[in-house]
Amino acid sequence: xxxxxxxxxxxxxxxxxxxxxxxxxxxxxxxxxxxxxxxxxxxxxxxxxxxxxxxxxxxxxxxxxxxxxxxxxxxxxxxxxxxxxxxxxxxxxxxxxxxxxxxxxxxxxxxxxxxxxxxxxxxxxxxxxxxxxxxxxxxxxxxxxxxxxxxxxxxxxxxxxxxxxxxxxxxxxxxxxxxxxxxxxxxxxxxxxxxxxxxxxxxxxxxxxxxxxxxxxxxxxxxxxxxxxxxxxxxxxxxxxxxxxxxxxxxxxxxxxxxxxxxxxxxxxxxxxxxxxxxxxxxxxxxxxxx
Amino acid sequence: xxxxxxxxxxxxxxxxxxxxxxxxxxxxxxxxxxxxxxxxxxxxxxxxxxxxxxxxxxxxxxxxxxxxxxxxxxxxxxxxxxxxxxxxxxxxxxxxxxxxxxxxxxxxxxxxxxxxxxxxxxxxxxxxxxxxxxxxxxxxxxxxxxxxxxxxxxxxxxxxxxxxxxxxxxxxxxxxxxxxxxxxxxxxxxxxxxxxxxxxxxxxxxxxxxxxxxxxxxxxxxxxxxxxxxxxxxxxxxxxxxxxxxxxxxxxxxxxxxxxxxxxxxxxxxxxxxxxxxxxxxxxxxxxxxx
Numbered sequence: 001x002x003x004x005x006x007x008x009x010x011x012x013x014x015x016x017x018x019x020x021x022x023x024x025x026x027x028x029x030x031x032x033x034x035x036x037x038x039x040x041x042x043x044x045x046x047x048x049x050x051x052x053x054x055x056x057x058x059x060x061x062x063x064x065x066x067x068x069x070x071x072x073x074x075x076x077x078x079x080x081x082x083x084x085x086x087x088x089x090x091x092x093x094x095x096x097x098x099x100x101x102x103x104x105x106x107x108x109x110x111x112x113x114x115x116x117x118x119x120x121x122x123x124x125x126x127x128x129x130x131x132x133x134x135x136x137x138x139x140x141x142x143x144x145x146x147x148x149x150x151x152x153x154x155x156x157x158x159x160x161x162x163x164x165x166x167x168x169x170x171x172x173x174x175x176x177x178x179x180x181x182x183x184x185x186x187x188x189x190x191x192x193x194x195x196x197x198x199x200x201x202x203x204x205x206x207x208x209x210x211x212x213x214x215x216x217x218x219x220x221x222x223x224x225x226x227x228x229x230x231x232x233x234x235x236x237x238x239x240x241x242x243x244x245x246x247x248x249x250x251x252x253x254x255x256x257x258x259x260x261x262x263x264x265x266x267x268x269x270x271x272x273x274x275x276x277x278x279x280x281x282x283x284x285x286x287x288x289x290x291x
Numbered sequence: 292x293x294x295x296x297x298x299x300x301x302x303x304x305x306x307x308x309x310x311x312x313x314x315x316x317x318x319x320x321x322x323x324x325x326x327x328x329x330x331x332x333x334x335x336x337x338x339x340x341x342x343x344x345x346x347x348x349x350x351x352x353x354x355x356x357x358x359x360x361x362x363x364x365x366x367x368x369x370x371x372x373x374x375x376x377x378x379x380x381x382x383x384x385x386x387x388x389x390x391x392x393x394x395x396x397x398x399x400x401x402x403x404x405x406x407x408x409x410x411x412x413x414x415x416x417x418x419x420x421x422x423x424x425x426x427x428x429x430x431x432x433x434x435x436x437x438x439x440x441x442x443x444x445x446x447x448x449x450x451x452x453x454x455x456x457x458x459x460x461x462x463x464x465x466x467x468x469x470x471x472x473x474x475x476x477x478x479x480x481x482x483x484x485x486x487x488x489x490x491x492x493x494x495x496x497x498x499x500x501x502x503x504x505x506x507x508x509x510x511x512x513x514x515x516x517x518x519x520x521x522x523x524x525x526x527x528x529x530x531x532x533x534x535x536x537x538x539x540x541x542x543x544x545x546x547x548x549x550x551x552x553x554x555x556x557x558x559x560x561x562x563x564x565x566x567x568x569x570x571x572x573x574x575x576x577x578x579x580x581x582x
Contacts, residue, residue, distance in 0.1 A: 088496055088497040088500055088501075089452050089453075089496065089500070089578070114567075129423055130421065130423045131423065132420055132421045132422065132423070132571040132572075132573055133569055133571050133573075161380050161476060161477045162380075170563055170564055171563075171564070171566045185452060185476065185477075185500075186451070186452045186476075186477055186478055186575055186576055187477055187576070188576070189569065189571075189573065189576065190557070190560060190565075190568075190569040190572070190576065192567075192569070193566075193567045194564075194565055194566055194567050205379055205380065206379040206504040209379055209380070209476075209500070209501075210377075210379075210500075210501055210502065210503055210504055211501060212501055213497040213501055266481070269481060272461055273461055273462070273485075274481075274485055275462045275484075275485055276405075276483075276484045276485050277481075278424055278480065278481040278483070280423040280424050280480075281423075281481070282423060282424075282480065284477055285477055285478070285479070285480065285481065287380070
């Protein structure tokens, strides 16, 4: 069994802080304060027959869209609706794709929330590495972002693996949140600033990425495939469930010295397996650890 | 049904060549000579219960590894062996992971073929867009490459979605080809120059990417999962099958003016759906069309 990945050296305690650490060593050295618990009011559970997908919503980026998605979840709008589109190396999309459940909330007209205004006051943690799609990248509220201070003065969440967005038709229809998608392949960064992003999957991506691909155009399931679509059991905010119904989860903070060590450990892999460290890391090649 | 993707304008013939075209328009305007048929001697069929995965091998990049894989296929080495590892957002790996079928070919010591020497004579088609992991990128023999003319003088295939590589243990064990993997997630470019790449999947990626993820470490299937692993029906070179057993396939050439148009159409999407063209394209966000 040849292992195409890291060897865990397991020497964290023996290594001085001055030496570069492996990813495993960094995580082993994390203190409780290096982790955070997502706000239950911004944690959306997408419960599928195979298990629970945990999504963290991002109200700073798309306040009205996130509020509308919360209202839809509160009204049990998604329950019984299908995962209707799975396009290989692109997206899995769910919700009212057949437009059978239209109501005031699901058809609400919302403003353009594809970008937010840049400001010096935003607590952005920058990634110094170059990026082709944005002048700068980093994290804001633990979400990956692109930054263009000039001329546009814009900040936007980037499309990475696990990013969750709002399906829409042609502009300026920005979607209501009644149809959502998650990225399941190579980061489609060309979608950045073209569509409203509302959060990212913290856990359970495999439940969305391992589904059968739809054989119709753009990965939609064809009519013969529709009866076998995965149906959503429920979509609920963690805050609307009793403690007993919630799934404990912690996410590595991105605004700590430890996270900087983590980024460096990913930029230049120190594990014995690697013979040529890359010297570079892409914003979408930095999955944020959870536990 | 809100469609998170291109609208096909269907106006190719009405648009003058001077105007930027959409991806669909570019492909509609392709001539027969813009397509190529992969050499059957370098085309490996990985036949699974769910269908055929077509892999194009890259002898220029890793001649001894490719020759060894061909020898293994000729000897029916892979038949009945499992897909033993599926790690979400990373790789699917198959072959003799349990090391139950060792023989002279599968244990052969091969040279380091992670990179080839750069030379002005290499027919590389360059992508002008910046890249964080390599000074330059492009295509060589239709495979995506990173290029570092100085100081290393190296060219290497890049890890993109669908790239196929050779599992190995720790350096300098470079693997024999008895275990192969395909990338099923965000391009793990940090693996570039660390492992031998031998080709890429032309068709059938969905058969590898939609498999259940292994619950063991690094996505290996755990012991209880092993009896349900997908088994390889056969792995054969197209050239060793009669015509009737081959799957016709054509791949868009990368060394044509039309391909340059295709890249531009992907760099700046012209479809009505897009409101903010990216102005940039990543080497791993340019899937090469097949038909």
